[in-house]
Amino acid sequence: MELASSMSRSNDETVGRHGLPVFWPALLMFVVAIVLPMVAAALWLKVMTSVVIYALTAASIALLYRKLGQVSLAQVAFMGCGGWVALRLAHGTTLPFELSILAGGVFAAVVGMIFAYPALRMRGLYLALVTLMAAGGFGILVNVTQFPNGGDGFMGFAVKSVSYMPRPLLAQSDAAYFRYCIAVVFLGFGLITLHERGKPGRAWSLIRKSEAAAMAVGINVTGYKIWGFALSGFLAGVAGGLLAGNLQLLDARSFPPAESVMIFALTIVGGAWHWYGAVIAALLYRFVPALLNDVGISGDAAYIIFGAALIHALMTAPRGIAGQLTDLVSRLASGRREGR
Amino acid sequence: MISIRDITVSFGGVTALNKVTVDLSDKVVGIIGPNGAGKTTFLNVLSGFVTPKSGSINAFGTEILGLAPHRRSRWGLRRSFQKEQVVDELTVEENVGVVLDSLPLTSGEREQYLAAALEFTGLTSVRHARAAGLNAFQRRMTEIARCAAGKPKVLMLDEPGAGLSQNEVDVLRRTISDIHVFNGAMTLLIDHDVDLIQAVCSSTMVLDFGSLVTSGPTREVLSDPRVRAVYLGVEEIA
């Protein structure tokens, strides 16, 4: 009977709304964290570190998209905000790395909340366009102010004699920094999960379904929407701080609106409904182009596939690659036909 | 008792509600009227989605219009919609429990209220099921459970019977009749099914073109020639 099969589907802990249970990702991350630096060459290690970092950014996009139904085309700009503050604090104070990136995250969260306010009254396309315009504005802004690199003054930008951001005390080497990023990103994913399984998750789900119904149930729609933007901004800001630590400086030319648009597209392709979708998105964003470059093909040629994959995802596979993988695993695991 | 005084709502040039004044004091009150009469608009004013141009609503001593929409739920105003608003990816108990999230309850109290509401609507056996797998009747009952959970003061149900089979409407009828016994709340019921209205509503109000035609005990209202004229569009010569 329909009801029985749906009950067993939700009782089955290996699949369902949460995808794979927490144990497996934790184990996987642990294994990757230990093993990868041992086998990867130096350049690849830096690439994989950036993959881990962008997975957090993709997760911040996915959070807004699946829980609040909002398209944000400005997450790389948020990374830039967080990265800027982290760099400024690193060069101007003796605060530990952790506090610098946390401060970056908080700054990005505040910016997110400021943009959330006018965004509250917009939906769908208009909201996406507001974020796009903001990303465009940020791209120009940061090219004027540049990123702090040890220079004088509030802006902290020096044209010559550039200083590098110090790595965290616990993670000076590239290998250690890779593991450090995995740990931080894991905490970030944990923060998202905590929200989703609690009151905010339920509130957001209802807001996405119908704001009127949400209000009718006592949910402070404005508050929860702003909080969603704040959380999303915070995560992207922290990712920006981590990125600053990876390269130990940031280049203003790396933050045009085009990058925010690309990572959004890939988040949809990877799948916005599962945490591993964000990882897939980050792999597509940074690993695949590096791989192609290595083999002598222009990394940007992968865009052909990305673009087609985005259209495909929107038309037939809304949960992206991660969703299709989950369906596949559930079919294999249960042995009988499930789902569509 | 709910006292509604001179509620007027206009959208652009259209007057959706015209100085509606009525007292509602029974356990289950019906709201009927042809399509476009303003019934849903009336509920929307109560919910806070529409701000009336003028008028006031006093429910059990509280000026409702002074409360922000999301605070009305915490006060005790609950609402179901013409198209049920049940979230597919949440389970039944999560869908129902969300109404208790905004209340200051201990987890023990929350579980108590939740279990009671699920029991009341016959959903206890499917409480852990994802709403996506439910049929239309179960989804509707989930919405009603959400309305009934805790200690609400007023439940507003907008055409809950639409699309249900006769058996299901019978179960719905019994559930609505039992609401007051279950949690002491008043129910406002919009529906087109006259049998349902007659069976559960002790009093009824009739809207047409935004104006109150009449209100009072259901049997009298349903046999009022003005009410028949409203539905049939014919002036009955007494």
Added chain:
Amino acid sequence: MGVYGLFLVSGLAVGALYALGGVGLVLLNRATGVLNFAYGAIGALGAMSAWQVLQWGYPEPLAWVVCLAIGVALSTGYGVLIAPGLAHREPVVKAVATLGFGIAILGAMNLLWVVNPRKLTLALDSVSLNILGLRMTGTRLLALSAGIAITAGMGIFLARTRLGLMMRTLADDRQLAAVLGTPIRKVETIAWGFSGFLAAVTGMLFGDLVRLDPAVLTFIVIPIIATTVVGRLTSIKVTFLAGLVIGIIESFLTLYKPLAPFRVASPFIVAILVLMWLQRGRRLTFAGAD
């Protein structure tokens, strides 16, 4: 006219490009409900192909034909093959799909042409005219006059012709249009085709006047979208004027030292301010079926 005149004309020249791009986007959005993020990419591919044709030694008219043909073909292709599959989705989903299309085209361009500085030179570049004491190259004049002509022409077309009427009906209410017997697919296809034509023209002019680079031309759609935002995604005239005004603001900001470095952000600032103004006083939105 003096210094201010100089900046005014310069601003008009820049603005004309924004305006021309915006008009094509708005026309398509009105007829199909799709905000085409691939607009820049389509124009870019047209411009790159035109450049290639010139490199091979063919005459400029052929380059234009190739460019326009590619624009029309790409746009119509999307409109006929992919857009119908998303016809019933929300506007934001339809727009994001065109984003995918644009990204794919960018990928193709990166595959076909190695990243290298290139210059697109058109015959009109070497022609210049004196406008109110200022020299304007022929190409810039072409951009400005094309923009004016197309905006005026569009107005007449939509108001006076049968096809224009059908497009307006479609934009207003798709279901009603269907009931009235409007050949929806045919009208939409024509809209896609013409929008592709305009995209190609815009791409060519941007390629000549700004930079011939696939990524730059693809993402120039972002400031162009700013002009459409001011036009509420529906008004061709307002979009056109917005483009000109943004160009003029951008130009005049050069004179105001503190803000001068940020002047290229003018489209974005104007768009954000206008968006917030348009949405003022609106209550919270109601998603869902309520």
